[in-house]
Amino acid sequence: MMDSTVLSLRGLSKSYGAKRACWKVDMDLKKGCIHGLLGENGAGKSTLVKMMGGVVRPDEGEIAWEGESVKIRSPLEGRRLGIGMVFQHFSLFDALTVSENVVLGLPPDWHEGEVDEEIKRVSEIYGLEVDPKKDVYSLTVGERQRVEIVRCLLQNPKLLIMDEPTSVLTPQEADRLIEVLVRLAGEGCGILYISHRLAEVEEMCDEATIMRHGEVVARVVPKEEKAVLMASKMMGGSYEKRTREGLVKWDVGSDVVLSMEGVNCDLRPEYGVRLRDVHMEVRSGEIVGIAGLAGNGQDLLGSVLSGEVLLEEGGLIKFFGEEVGGIGVVGRRRMGMGYIPEDRQGHSALLNFDLVGNGVLGSDSYEGLWRGSWLQKDKARDFAEGIVKEYDVRCPGVDHQASSLSGGNLQKFVMGRVLKQRPKLVIAMQPTWGLDVGAASLIHGYLIDLAREGCGIILVSQELDELMTLTHRLGVLSEGCMSKFYPTGEIKEEEVGLLMGGLDKDFAEEVKLC
Amino acid sequence: MLILKPREEGSRLMLWLSPFFAVFVMWVFGGVMFWVLGLPVLEGLGVFFLDPLLSLRGWSELLLKAIPLALCGLGLSFGFRAGIWNIGAEGQLLMGALGGSVVALYFYEVEGFWVLVLVLLGGVLGGMLWGLIPALLKTWSGASEILTSLMLTYVAGLFLSAMVHGPLRDPDGYNFPESRLFSDSSLVPILWEGTRLHWGFVVMLVLAFLLWLVMSRHRLGYWMNVCGGSSRAALYAGVDPKKMVVISFLISGGFAGLAGAFEVSGSLGQLVPVVSPGYGFTGIIVAFLGGLHPLGVVVGSLVLSLTYIGGENAQIAMNMPSAVTGVFQGALLLFLLACRTLESYRLVWRR
């Protein structure tokens, strides 16, 4: 059995500052075996994979290649050992042709002419058609991935690592990819398959490791385990779940604060995913949650809702019945829409501005900051100090740059800035992303208070726990499509997980029944 | 080896210190340069940087030359804050000089204080219009404002030369390429009797103060800073980037144009083929040396003015080549940039 192990990890750890990305991970990958790696966003999968490929160096732990202890210091060394990686991002050069892209992944003695032949040969064998002469920017997402896979295969890898390979593919393309992988495994190649799509893992993986918060929480044989169970392990099971019972209940009003009807928006390649026929409705005092894995159109949804992007392709956005699709971000803010973008570093706040300056940013509907076009410095200062006091922002003073604040305190500041403008609707994008538990629960508290006072809230998040405890209704955004909205009490985490994984709704209904 | 580590918060101390470091390093560099050139080091530095400050005449000239430098630097610092690169201030200055001259010569026989006001406004208008061209080309087609504004500087220089050689030439001037001397009503009154320093200096200080007000208090200034900080934050604040390009070019063009008008109606008293020894380009250095802050720019303009005066002094006293001034100015900017790195990074020793 020892002979068949290609790569084994023992106690691999990596921290960024105080944040543990990976903690004492053990794993064995075998020849001819497809090993699944499951976990939520931020569970540490990518860091682990980067350590295997030599992109990131581990702080601690051992890596053994075919039984011998090795150190992989660079992607080049990893490749020499026989590790091929297909990254999710940052790996192809748009301006180069397919064969040039492939050549860069090969040892220097390869020649472009030979490569064309090889590309053709390999792509015929595995049914991965690519035209070596084409420029990469002209390829579809699926074709791009084929290029990456062919680039890997030309290196004759003994271990192929694939990071979320099907997240960008159509179902048909995904099926073909799975065929190729099964075939490769049959030829003796080890495969590490990283995914959040449970059905795929269940279908093709021989074994699987589930990670959460940087640690391995379970090792399973997917074919014998139920998808629902894997989902619950991935999401943290029941032991970390906070309950809704502790929350004070309040009634949702009858006014429709915001409605979206059939909104379409395509701004690729600036925004990677396009929105397709999105419907949504938010009532006063209601917290509506939108779940979904990163990169499924949340960015664009936020921009369209806030007015940073104006609607041009049809659909309606109504705010208290008034059409606002053509009104810009300042106008909407003055009407009472508050917006908390995901990125605090250069979107909702400027790190090189002091807090007074950051307080003014996007505070268009707060009275008294400007007299005509002139900033009232003392008012702005009072405003910033008021936020700091009322929202418990720990900072050395409002004259200090935002970069000196911790993420949680900066987010509290941004939140306070929006709330002090007394909005009637708040769009909060991942408001607790990257925050510690204390700061997160404070932010949650603010949102709850706001809703109880009758404000409508759209909470976009990847954290299911958060959505399950806070929201009244819940929808899932998957590849730019919005699912139906379910009353939060009537849908289970596993079902949401399946919806996020792109499983169709009928299957979700089926799971719900059992 | 030594490597750079990003700082958590931009160091204000280094922001303040870096211009002083840079000036100091420039002196050291200057000493080495004099040594290489075979000139007496200490005497050279003394003549260059100290002598002008020891006489009243020196001071008056220093302040006089600081007027165009500060005006160019002030206007540029506005756009630079937003990441809009107008490097054609020299051309806008020349067009300002031309605009002012046209007005002055048109009202040659008219008297009244308003003539001077019109001359200066003519200068501002000339600079603004010339600055508007690259701005509009940028917003309309996306053409790099860096290259277009620079190309237009060459065009402006040639256009001015054509005017001086042609329509604006003094009819009684024995074919010399000069305009006739302006009449008294278009000349800027002298501020300091017995010297050439004129009221333009006071106007410059007032404008610097107004610009500081706009930068620190007005919505425009705030927008500029947000644009320079991050384009997504600008989106969040609802700022229109195209509008910002036009406004910043109007401001820097207007300031440079005023500088040009002050040169012809103040220091020179007529339009000549060579109006400026590169004040518009030096203005770039002034803007950065002043940390893109109006007060700093005024101080920076004095430093750069000193390099001009010192250069002239050294040329007369020690037969030092006039090009030394340009080297000092270029080196100062380089050293300044190197020192400014320490504002956002710290040096760390890593094996």
Place this chain on the structure above:
Amino acid sequence: MEEILISGLVTIVTASCPLIFAGVGEVVTERSGVLNLGVEGMMAMGAVGGFAVAHISGSADLGLLASIVCGMLLSLLFGFFTQYLLINQVVSGLSLTIFGLGLSALIGRDFVGFSGLGFPSLFPDFLRDIPVLGRVLFDYNYVVYLSLLSPFLVSWFLFKTRAGIVVRATGDNAEAAHSLGIRVVKVRMLSIMFGGGMAGLGGGYLSVIYTPLWVENMVAGRGWVALALVVFAAWRPILVLWGALLFGGIAIIQLNVQAFGLGIQAQYMTMFPYLATVLVLVVMSKRSIFQKSPRSLGRLFFAD
């Protein structure tokens, strides 16, 4: 008339030569993702360094070599600033130009008023004596042939060699290049130095062969025109060649019109190339299909 045509053609070729060198060099620099606005300054340094060494040593070849070295040294400074000190490329490039212009004037003051050296011809007399063709094809300095050849060589390098692919990959996506094990900073430093050497050579050609003498500000904006040419050529070396010849043509038309004395002031004709540059920039920027600037152009790369 024949004489005018012949000398016209010859002047087009010789006038475009420095633009070709500088433009082709900058193409490589920008293809690696670095925008070096210091071309004007590097050309000025190349011009003065080349002329000085040629004058002192009596060898024009040594002079040209020196011009390359001067351009490279200045570009090294730029590389140090942008790749190691992580200073904004626009500002660094501007200051490089200002510094280069100043330093060249200082060095050059001892060489004002001297004239350059003659060059031996590359081809035997009987070829040069062929009527018309002899002068149009065989009567140039070898540097001119080199300049005409360089776009093709660089094009071959960029598009046909592995090193060229590495350069383009770095300019397209520095992070991806890093993750594939390409040493981004090293590639960029080398590209910057190549651009510097070529700009220096362009300047050296001006002072050692074209004029041949040194006067202050003799580069006269050619560095900036070269930068515009790179945009015009959509970052393709061979298109730089055609663009440079076009500008050479504009220059010659302007000179001839002046010679004919059409009653237009000389200044208006001299403006022409600069205005043409602006026009070209606008047209090329408007037609965004042609604009495929390297995606990482001008961005700082910081590998932790």
